Amino acid sequence: MMAFGPIHSINDNMIGNKCMPEDTDCDFNDNQSKQFRWGPNHVGAKQLAQLYTNGKRYQEIICIIIASILILVDFLYLIYYFDASKWCSIVLAAFCGIISADFLSGFVHWMADTWGTVEMTIVGKAFIRPFREHHIDPTAITRHDFIETNGDNFMAIIPGLIYLFYFFRSNDYKIIxxxxxxxxxxxxxxxxxxxxxxxxxxxxxxxxxxxxxxCLQDMHIILPRKHHRIHHISPHETYFCITTGWLNFPLEKLHFWSTLEVIVEVMTGCKPRSDDLKWAQKGLHSNIDSNSLNIDEQKVIPSH
Ligand SMILES: [Zn+2]
Ligand SMILES: [Zn+2]
Known part of the structure; x- marks a missing residue:
């Protein structure tokens, strides 16, 4: 982590560019980025795309159906018990929900990017694979349909929605x-x-x-495009929050992720992002002399 250098090495012109480095009309001056082909033609990206199986697809479809039913049923319960006099605390609950979701998105994203591996049993191919693919082919997500884009997130909320359903069913009006x-x-x-x-x-x-x-992006109510580009600068070590991105700046100022990484590395001996780097370098040897590129040089390569 520390070997990669600070985020301040990011070229702001690159962040502000309206296209991705893998786009053919993108005008990047960095020679290595021109040699290093990111996007759908990246060797690792092709391998990762092939790991998306029918079984994974069925899991996503089932999770979306179950979660959608639970969202509707719990919503009907919320309407049934709705009390207009509580609108102020409901607005506060919504705000806290947004902040919590933003933090959780960052934490899960950080865990998958930094410590996960595609080789992990079951979890690797099913849930880490999309994170690896997204770094070396970031526009792949724009070609994913609703099911592939949202299946895993809908799965994640099912336990919480079941808990709410159980709570409504097992408590009387006063407790609710x-x-x-x-x-x-x-x-x-x-x-x-x-x-x-x-x-x-x-x-x-x-x-x-x-x-x-x-408008929502420009007002930074949801994750803005330019804001998220900061995460997509190799080695992908910051700005992990992807719901609203509101927590990215304060967490960066607090050195939150880098401090966590130091703690984990000291306790486990694991190197952060080693799996991410391994996938990013697939096919590299056929394009660039392997001795000409070390990890320190990686930080100047715009991966997306
Ligand atoms: Zn990432
Ligand atoms: Zn992204």
């Missing part, structure tokens, strides 16, 4: 009324978690988008 703010918080947190990767996908689309989505 007393806990209504907490219930609203959990429900809205689940909704924002479910929306996270859709918002993330939108931050990668530079083609036509509905005006209202561009």
């Amino acid at each position: 009324y007393l806990n209504y703010n907490w219930i609203c918080y959990l429900y809205l947190l689940a909704i924002f978690v479910a929306m996270t990767n859709q918002i993330h996908q939108l931050s990668h689309i530079y083609g036509p988008l509905p005006v209202w989505i561009i």
Whole structure:
């Protein structure tokens, strides 16, 4: 982690560029980035795309169906017990839900990027693979349909929604009324978690988008495009939050992720992002003399 250098080495002109480095009309001056072909033709990206199986697809479809039913049923319960006099605390619950979802998106993203490996049993191919693919072919997400984009996030919210359903079914009106703010918080947190990767996908689309989505991005109510580009500068060591991105700047100022990485590295001896780097370098030897590129030089390569 420390070997990669600070995020301040990012070229702001690169971040501000309206296209991705792998786009053919992209005008990057860095010689290595021209040699190092990112995107769908990257050797690692091709291998990772082939690991998306029918079984994984079925899992995503089933999770989306179950989560959607639970979202609807829990929403009907929330409406049934709704008390208009509590609107102020409901707004506060919504705000806390957004903040919590943003943090959770960052934490899960950080875990997968930094410590996960595609070789992990079951979890690797099913849930780490999309993170690896996304770094070496970041526009792949723009070609994913609703199911592939949102299946895993819908799966993640199912336990929380089942808990809420159980809570509504097993408690009387008085208990539910007393806990209504907490219930609203959990429900809205689940909704924002479910929306996270859709918002993330939108931050990668530079083609036509509905005006209202561009307004939400420009007002930084959802993850803005330029903001998310900071994460996509190799070695992908910061700006992990992808719901709203509100926590990215303060967490960076607090050295939150880098401090966590030092702690984990000292305790386990594991090197952060070693699997991510391994996949990024696949096919590298056929393009560049392997001795001409060391890890320190990697930090200047714009991966996306
Ligand atoms: Zn990432
Ligand atoms: Zn991204």
